[in-house]
Amino acid sequence: MKKCEAFIIGGSAGSLDVLLRLLPRIDAAIPFPIIIVIHRKHGSDSLLTDLLSSRTKLIVKEVDEKENIVAGTVYIAPSDYHLLIERDNTFSLDYSEKINYSRPAIDVTFQTAAEVYKSNLYCLLLSGSNSDGVNGLKSVQLWGGKTLIQDPASAQVAYMPAQAKLHVKIDHILGIEDMGDFINLLA
Amino acid sequence: MEILLSDLLEQYGYDFTGYSRASLKRRISRLYGLDKALSFAEFRYRINNDHGYFKRFVEQITVNVTEMFRDPSFFKTLRDVVLPKLGTYPFIRIWLAGCSTGEEAYSISIILKELNLLHKSLIYATDLNPTVLEKAAQSMFAMSQMKQYSENYILSGGTKDFSSYYTANYSLAKFDDELKSKIIFSTHNLVSDHSFNEFQLILCRNVLIYFDRDLQHKVLSLFDESLEELGYLALGTKETINFSQITDRYKRLQTEKIWRKVEV
Ligand SMILES: C[S@@+](CC[C@H](N)C(=O)[O-])C[C@H]1O[C@@H](n2cnc3c(N)ncnc32)[C@H](O)[C@@H]1O
Numbered sequence: 001m002k003k004c005e006a007f008i009i010g011g012s013a014g015s016l017d018v019l020l021r022l023l024p025r026i027d028a029a030i031p032f033p034i035i036i037v038i039h040r041k042h043g044s045d046s047l048l049t050d051l052l053s054s055r056t057k058l059i060v061k062e063v064d065e066k067e068n069i070v071a072g073t074v075y076i077a078p079s080d081y082h083l084l085i086e087r088d089n090t091f092s093l094d095y096s097e098k099i100n101y102s103r104p105a106i107d108v109t110f111q112t113a114a115e116v117y118k119s120n121l122y123c124l125l126l127s128g129s130n131s132d133g134v135n136g137l138k139s140v141q142l143w144g145g146k147t148l149i150q151d152p153a154s155a156q157v158a159y160m161p162a163q164a165k166l167h168v169k170i171d172h173i174l175g176i177e178d179m180g181d182f183i184n185l186l187a
Numbered sequence: 188m189e190i191l192l193s194d195l196l197e198q199y200g201y202d203f204t205g206y207s208r209a210s211l212k213r214r215i216s217r218l219y220g221l222d223k224a225l226s227f228a229e230f231r232y233r234i235n236n237d238h239g240y241f242k243r244f245v246e247q248i249t250v251n252v253t254e255m256f257r258d259p260s261f262f263k264t265l266r267d268v269v270l271p272k273l274g275t276y277p278f279i280r281i282w283l284a285g286c287s288t289g290e291e292a293y294s295i296s297i298i299l300k301e302l303n304l305l306h307k308s309l310i311y312a313t314d315l316n317p318t319v320l321e322k323a324a325q326s327m328f329a330m331s332q333m334k335q336y337s338e339n340y341i342l343s344g345g346t347k348d349f350s351s352y353y354t355a356n357y358s359l360a361k362f363d364d365e366l367k368s369k370i371i372f373s374t375h376n377l378v379s380d381h382s383f384n385e386f387q388l389i390l391c392r393n394v395l396i397y398f399d400r401d402l403q404h405k406v407l408s409l410f411d412e413s414l415e416e417l418g419y420l421a422l423g424t425k426e427t428i429n430f431s432q433i434t435d436r437y438k439r440l441q442t443e444k445i446w447r448k449v450e451v
Contacts, residue, residue: 084209092207096250112209
């Protein structure tokens with residue numbers, strides 16, 4: 001089986017609830033980083049970090065620019081910046097134009113990660129009402145990574161995962177309750 | 188991409204080798220697609236031999252997005268803490284590095300005016316890209332942005348009617364000439380140009396995120412050299428001096444990314 005070097009989760013409307021249910025199920029000794037990019041209002045950063053870290057023993061932190069990416073940590077993309085993955089396994093931030101009306105854009109993180117981690121990357125797209133993440137998943141597939149979506153039937157807003165399903169070859173469709181086990185089994 | 192970067196350095200003296208790669212690469216691919224380059228060779232040839240195209244290249248690979256009173260709480264701290272302190276000096280010199288199209292410069296100018304300090308201030312607003320500076324000097328911004336900027340202005344502690352600072356001209360808002368009277372727009376490349384004065388306040392927001400750590404070290408030293416004792420250094424929300432050797436001489440202000448240079 002392929003090794004997982006990074007697990008990236010993108011989500012928009014209706015995805016917070018999924019994360020709150022998923023995080024408690026992830027093993028505290030998970031041997032890869034989990035990177036979360038969700039759309040939200042500018043300025044609510046620490047709130048989200050606190051909320052998510054209350055649900056897990058893993059370290060949850062908002063990304064600092066040029067920070068080394070470390071296994072066993074849950075990273076949150078800061079609001080109002082795009083989050084990029086660098087070849088030397090660090091994060092960088094970018095304040096360029098919004099993409100799909102979003103900053104951070106899930107596409108940007110998926111695309112830059114795809115080139116760095118190639119076949120050792122897993123990207124999961126959750127509930128949401130726009131099509132951010134779809135192009136990102138295309139790149140992930142192109143570079144040999146694994147494409148995953150939340151089962152649209154279980155999503156509060158099905159549009160985003162449904163768009164992905166329509167336009168990209170999806171490797172796994174996961175129900176909310178299956179996500180934790182799936183991630184733990186990649187260890 | 189590394190080939191392009193070394194071309195730019197040799198041909199034009201622009202050094203982008205210390206920039207974060209992922210962002211640069213995205214910008215370059217975007218331009219490559221936008222301009223429908225036929226091949227990498229053709230793209231490279233144009234950049235090296237067509238000066239007009241080279242200008243476009245630099246414009247497009249640097250990120251110029253900016254706003255007026257972006258991060259209102261930051262501007263509130265400038266208004267309530269930093270600028271009143273500097274107001275006790277006979278003359279205030281401010282360096283705004285990486286000013287892009289000038290929205291930040293006019294924001295500071297508005298605060299200085301309201302604090303009655305504009306007459307004794309000078310803002311050196313610099314950027315490596317001459318095209319954004321030309322735009323900045325026109326003091327015209329899109330009318331469609333004014334609602335957002337006015338909200339930011341109020342949140343940053345502004346109490347006037349924001350629309351009193353500009354005249355609407357179709358889709359553009361032309362800001363009062365008085366605001367521009369104390370701003371000097373000029374090119375300056377943080378990678379290769381030296382310190383050109385001593386300042387009491389240096390702002391450089393959302394520029395360091397594009398640089399790798401080595402270049403960040405170098406640019407922070409340049410700021411340190413250019414900052415007077417007890418002067419202030421202000422960075423973007425996600426930037427820090429914590430990793431650098433200058434950090435010992437600086438004290439952070441409250442929760443904002445503003446540091447004061449203290450005597451040691
Ligand atoms: C994202 S804008 C930041 C604008 C503004 N300071 C803000 O925070 O809203 C980044 C600016 O940095 C400029 N820049 C990039 N590299 C530079 C360099 N080496 N020297 C000076 N300016 C540079 C770009 O041209 C661009 O205008």
